[in-house]
Amino acid sequence: MVMDRRSLLPNSSKKQTVTTYTMTTTEPIAMDDPTTADDAISRVPTVPVNPPIAQSENSASAEGLPSANVKLVTRNLRFFYGSVQALSDISMSIPVNRVTALIGPSGCGKSTFLRCLNRMNDMIEKTRVEGDVLLDGNDVYKPGTDVVELRKRVGMVFQKSNPFPKSIFENVAYGPRLTGINGRAELQEIVEKSLKRAALLDEVKDRLNDSALRLSGGQQQRLCIARALATSPEVLLMDEPASALDPASTTRIEDLIFELRERYTIVIVTHNMQQAARVSDQTGFFYEGQLIEVGPTRQLFTTPTEKQTEDYITGRFG
Amino acid sequence: MRFADTTVSLASDDGITGGVTRFRYWFERAIHVFLFACAGISVLTTVSIVFVLLVESVRFFFDVSVFDFLTDTKWTPLLKPQHFGILPLMCGTLLVAFGSSLIAIPIGLGTAIFLSEYAPPRLRDVIKPLVEVLAGIPSVVYGYFAVVSISPLVRSTFPSAGPFNAASACVVVGIMTLPMIISLSEDALRAVPRSLREGAYALGATKFDTTAHVVVPAAMSGIVASFLLAISRAIGETMAVTLAAGATPKATLNPLESVQTMTAYIVQISQGDTPAGTVEYRTIFAVGLALFLSTMVINLVAQGILSRMREKYE
Ligand SMILES: Nc1ncnc2c1ncn2[C@@H]1O[C@H](COP(=O)(O)OP(=O)(O)OP(=O)(O)O)[C@@H](O)[C@H]1O
Ligand SMILES: [Mg+2]
Numbered sequence: 001m002v003m004d005r006r007s008l009l010p011n012s013s014k015k016q017t018v019t020t021y022t023m024t025t026t027e028p029i030a031m032d033d034p035t036t037a038d039d040a041i042s043r044v045p046t047v048p049v050n051p052p053i054a055q056s057e058n059s060a061s062a063e064g065l066p067s068a069n070v071k072l073v074t075r076n077l078r079f080f081y082g083s084v085q086a087l088s089d090i091s092m093s094i095p096v097n098r099v100t101a102l103i104g105p106s107g108c109g110k111s112t113f114l115r116c117l118n119r120m121n122d123m124i125e126k127t128r129v130e131g132d133v134l135l136d137g138n139d140v141y142k143p144g145t146d147v148v149e150l151r152k153r154v155g156m157v158f159q160k161s162n163p164f165p166k167s168i169f170e171n172v173a174y175g176p177r178l179t180g181i182n183g184r185a186e187l188q189e190i191v192e193k194s195l196k197r198a199a200l201l202d203e204v205k206d207r208l209n210d211s212a213l214r215l216s217g218g219q220q221q222r223l224c225i226a227r228a229l230a231t232s233p234e235v236l237l238m239d240e241p242a243s244a245l246d247p248a249s250t251t252r253i254e255d256l257i258f259e260l261r262e263r264y265t266i267v268i269v270t271h272n273m274q275q276a277a278r279v280s281d282q283t284g285f286f287y288e289g290q291l292i293e294v295g296p297t298r299q300l301f302t303t304p305t306e307k308q309t310e311d312y313i314t315g316r317f318g
Numbered sequence: 319m320r321f322a323d324t325t326v327s328l329a330s331d332d333g334i335t336g337g338v339t340r341f342r343y344w345f346e347r348a349i350h351v352f353l354f355a356c357a358g359i360s361v362l363t364t365v366s367i368v369f370v371l372l373v374e375s376v377r378f379f380f381d382v383s384v385f386d387f388l389t390d391t392k393w394t395p396l397l398k399p400q401h402f403g404i405l406p407l408m409c410g411t412l413l414v415a416f417g418s419s420l421i422a423i424p425i426g427l428g429t430a431i432f433l434s435e436y437a438p439p440r441l442r443d444v445i446k447p448l449v450e451v452l453a454g455i456p457s458v459v460y461g462y463f464a465v466v467s468i469s470p471l472v473r474s475t476f477p478s479a480g481p482f483n484a485a486s487a488c489v490v491v492g493i494m495t496l497p498m499i500i501s502l503s504e505d506a507l508r509a510v511p512r513s514l515r516e517g518a519y520a521l522g523a524t525k526f527d528t529t530a531h532v533v534v535p536a537a538m539s540g541i542v543a544s545f546l547l548a549i550s551r552a553i554g555e556t557m558a559v560t561l562a563a564g565a566t567p568k569a570t571l572n573p574l575e576s577v578q579t580m581t582a583y584i585v586q587i588s589q590g591d592t593p594a595g596t597v598e599y600r601t602i603f604a605v606g607l608a609l610f611l612s613t614m615v616i617n618l619v620a621q622g623i624l625s626r627m628r629e630k631y632e
Contacts, residue, residue, distance in 0.1 A: 120516060125439070152522035162513040165536045174531070175521040224517070231521055 071096035071235060071265040072117060077131035079112055079121065086112045089131070090291045092284060094235075099257055099266045101276035101297065104286030105312065110269045111159055113286065114237045117267070118154040119147050135235070152179070155233030157241045159269070161220040163212035163227075168195075168204050171212045171223055175231035190230050197259075198226035199252035217244045225253065229260075236260065238268040242275065254279050273313055277301050285309045371610060374603035381597040387604065393567040393583075395601045396592070402601065404608050406567035410484065410577035411612075414559055415552040417488030417573055418495060422548055425492075426499030427541065433500070434507035435529050446501075453497035461561030464490035469562065472574070479574035482564025488573060490558050495548035502547065506540025507533055539624050546620040550613055556581040580609045 072094035079087035086109045094100050102110045115121045117133055119140060133140045140150055164171050172191040181187060191208070195201040200222040204215070212223055221244050228236060238257075242250040257266055257279045270276050276283050277297060284294035285308070293300060293309045304310045379387070382402045390403025429449075433442050468486040473479045510533050518528040534541070556579075564576035565586055578586075584602045592599045 118520065120520060123512070123516065123519065148522050148524055151520055156520040158513060158516065158520070160513055162511070162517040164514060164517060164532055174518070174523075178522055178527060227517075227521065 069096045070094065071136065072267075073132075073134040074113075074116070075132040075134070077113070077116060077133060078129070079109070079116055080128040080130075081124070082126045085289060087116070087289050092291055092294055094265060094267055095282065096265045097261060097263070098281040099261050099268060099279050101280035101283045102267065102269045102286060103271070103273065103276050103283060103312070104292075106271075108286040109289045110286050111239050114156070114239055114267060114269055117235070117237055118151050118156055119145075120151075120156065122147065152231060153233055154235040154237060155228040155231055157221075157225050157228045157236070157238040159239035159243070161217065161224045161244070163215070163220050163223050165211065165213055167209045168212050168215070168223060169208040172226050172230045175227060179231065191226075194226040194230040195223075197229055197256055198222045199249055199256065200226055218246060218249055221245060222249065222253070225256075233264065235265045235267070238266065240269050240271065242270070242272070250275070273301075285312060287312070368610070371603055371607050374600055375607045378597065378600040378604045381600075382604075391569045393578075395598050402604075403569075404580075404605065406569040407578060407580045407583055407605060408608070408612075409569050409571060410563065410567065410579040411553055411581070411609075413484045413571055413573060413577060414487050414491055414555075414563065414579055415549055417484065418491035418552045419545070419549055421489060421492030422495045422499055422552075423545055426496050426544070426548070427503055429496075429500045430503035430507055430541075431529060431534065434504045435525070435533065446504075449497045449500050452493070453501075457494065457555065457557045458561070460490050460494050461558035464558060464562035476574050480564070480576050482562065482566070482576040483574050484563050484577045485573040487559045487563035487577075490562050491552045491555050494555065494558060495551050498551060499544045499548050502544030503537070503541045506537035506544070509540070510536045539627050542620065542624060542627075546616065549616060553579075553609070553613055553616075554581060556585055560585060580605050584609075 070093045074090050074092050077087055077090040078085065090113060102113065104110055112121065116129060117140075121127050121129065129141060135150070135154065139145075164174065166174070169187075169191055172194050173187045176187060176190050181190070192201060192205070195204065200219060203219060204210075204223075212220065215223060221241065225238070225241055228238075242253050245253060254275065257268065260266060261281075268276075268279065280297045282294065283297045283300045285292045285300065285304075285306075287308055293304060293306045295305070300309065301313055304313065310316075387402055387404055389405075390401050391405050392401035392403050393406040394401045429445075433445060437445065464486045468489050469479075469481060469483065472483060472485045472489070473481070476485075479485065514532055514536055515528050518532045523531070559579050560582040563579065563582070565578050565582060566576040567578040567583065568575060570577065584605055587599065587602045
């Protein structure tokens, strides 16, 4: 992967590494690919098709992630809450069929970054985005982008679980219903499959019509995972999906992530370093709104390039 | 040893802390008694009102049978032959309550949804104060408005309508209850956490999907409560209704006719020269009791609905 090159640049300051990194990624993606560059998101086939650039990048990444194509790219992404800048110049590639973990201290902008990827921050008043987010080569912030379609493709599990005040069944069935699936049998199948994958089915199969609000915190969290899975997004953004789970459920969610990796692209925010190490292929370390370092998980955890990363992963952070 | 030291120093402060504690104790007691007295006053008032209502009604029912009261279709206590059937007044009240809800509920809920979900903040800042002004207009002004503008409008649309008609009362009471529905429903809608809306948007819901399937259902108990308050208000409304609908007790559901509501009747008798202590005078207590009971039934039903809803989803 391109980001690995940063490690090849000894003694480079942060600013420089970012620039170098950006250039290597942006150039080929920029407008090299005539088929996808100008297409509206809605016209791109729903089967993940990776732009040709990804191949050219492949050859460049000798170490780390061999067969990774790029699903999502951010270029100089900046984000502002009013006048407060929460993200500065984040440039990052998220490979398809891989798990990307985001780590970093509380308040460093991980959630903000994640929410930029499916334009969830649009809803917050007085915010501003600069830079690009490319999904399969298409800028999701381009005027005329179908945000509804984008969110169907890029699903999200929120940091705070937010089940609807409806039954368990209706919570999971809501996404499929939005796509026009209304047959009871079909919905039943999707709901059960999704709940099973989220490791919740056994606990709730006898009370699918009970209110979702009566579930425990951890169960609600898994319900939200099931709800996101039910729409079969191409990319799944998970903001601390296991923060309220016991070890057994956490293991099952991690197994799920591993299994989903075959078909989806996953970005997961976690405060649990072991979890990041276990489930992810690539890890990005955020600090104070900056992407300090990103690279193959194993490398980031064993031989981090930046001092700050090392301090953080070894628990020496102030 | 350090523990012992602490204990000693605490003990030496005892004189002061003891004084403070004693003062706090009495202060807390005084507050307690004062608040209890406040609660007591409202309970006492309610109980005595109901008591008077009941006693006077019982005396009324010595003269008029309960059966006649409930089944007779004429209400002519001041004319010979006297009839004491509550039905016409009940009809008038229900007609106005139902008709005004028919107007106020859809418009009110629509406005509330618009303000909370769709309106840009600037526009909301203009509309909300306007709605509040609507709430502050005295009801007699509304009544006058009904007589001089709404009624002629109704009559030009439906030539069979009389100068006083239930329809204009419905319209004017509907307008009067609008602010209540708008502001309470809007509060309920705005109280729905952003995270719920985001949950729906993240699944690819449109704004309409989110509003219709998630936000409104989540705010439903507050919305229904606003409807019920509006209906209670419509039932209790007197002045505007008297001016708009007239004073003709009639067992009809035709909104183009003049009707009389229970409250309008009570005002008519209380202000008239009917001597106190007569059966004619006591009718107002029986009517008051009927009014009280019907509002109570509505409240009970409402609470039943709300608690069933809460039990399920809150
Ligand atoms: N809605 C908002 N309005 C204003 N500032 C916000 C908002 N949401 C987040 N911020 C600020 O942006 C910064 C980044 O927040 P963010 O939620 O992205 O952090 P995070 O890395 O996800 O932290 P955590 O690990 O605690 O979830 C914080 O300083 C936060 O105070
Ligand atoms: Mg967060």
